[in-house]
């Protein structure tokens with residue numbers, strides 16, 4: 001169990017984290033989600049033992065970060081948001097550099113390097129200089145460098161920002177594999193669909209405050225409002241209002257109703273009788289993004 005207890009962090013006038021507390025079960029994938037500037041990186045740096053000046057405490061197994069920082073750090077592989085590699089060296093030499101920092105050498109380092117290169121899909125590029133790599137390949141190598149010492153807790157700060165879909169899928173595979181091996185993953189992102197896909201539990205953070213925390217299914221259940229989605233040129237708010245509470249969503253409308261199936265039936269009848277042809281008419285399942293929006297009134301995407 002990793003227990004985050006009442007963490008606060010102030011950068012001069014900015015309160016980056018405001019009394020944050022939650023727990024993460026071992027062997028699970030935890031997603032920290034929030035918009036730009038929410039405080040995700042600050043919390044990730046505190047969790048990985050890089051940022052030492054904060055209030056509160058963190059417990060990992062039987063250790064406390066306040067008194068057993070080195071023991072906890074040995075358990076952690078931290079992948080920062082900014083790529084941290086020596087570009088003039090080869091992938092292999094970067095791994096050796098990081099391996100040495102973790103105290104690995106000789107045969108042990110050689111074996112781990114081979115395993116990690118396989119895991120990150122860069123075996124055939126091991127002897128190439130990093131400067132020749134794509135952004136996604138650099139990102140994967142950066143992940144590999146943090147895995148050499150077989151950490152039981154892997155902390156990834158927005159690892160998929162600005163990379164190609166192939167590298168993104170490859171990172172997801174690495175995460176699935178790490179989880180299958182029993183590692184605990186702490187993953188921050190502002191891409192809701194990624195977190196929904198990967199994580200067992202989540203913390204929603206905004207302006208330094210933890211807005212919500214829990215298991216994914218529980219949160220979706222808690223905030224799920226039964227609704228229908230309808231769109232089409234002939235579909236107007238006034239017509240929909242007689243069937244339930246209406247809100248705009250993308251190119252159409254969400255129609256909240258306690259009995260969505262019955263409403264769907266009534267709506268189909270109405271459309272048929274009035275020769276209205278919706279482009280889309282379907283049951284709508286709330287997503288993590290909807291929960292965040294309901295809680296904070298903030299859209300997560302930059303766009």
Ligand SMILES: Nc1ncnc2c1ncn2[C@@H]1O[C@H](COP(=O)(O)OP(=O)(O)OP(=O)(O)O)[C@@H](O)[C@H]1O
Pocket residue numbers: 011014015016034035036037038039040041042043081190
């Ligand atoms: N070294 C620093 N000095 C001063 N203010 C900082 C520093 N690092 C972060 N901040 C501020 O703290 C707040 C939280 O920043 P943080 O980087 O933790 O957010 P984030 O959720 O990771 O954002 P992003 O998704 O953009 O990386 C922001 O207002 C940011 O400007």
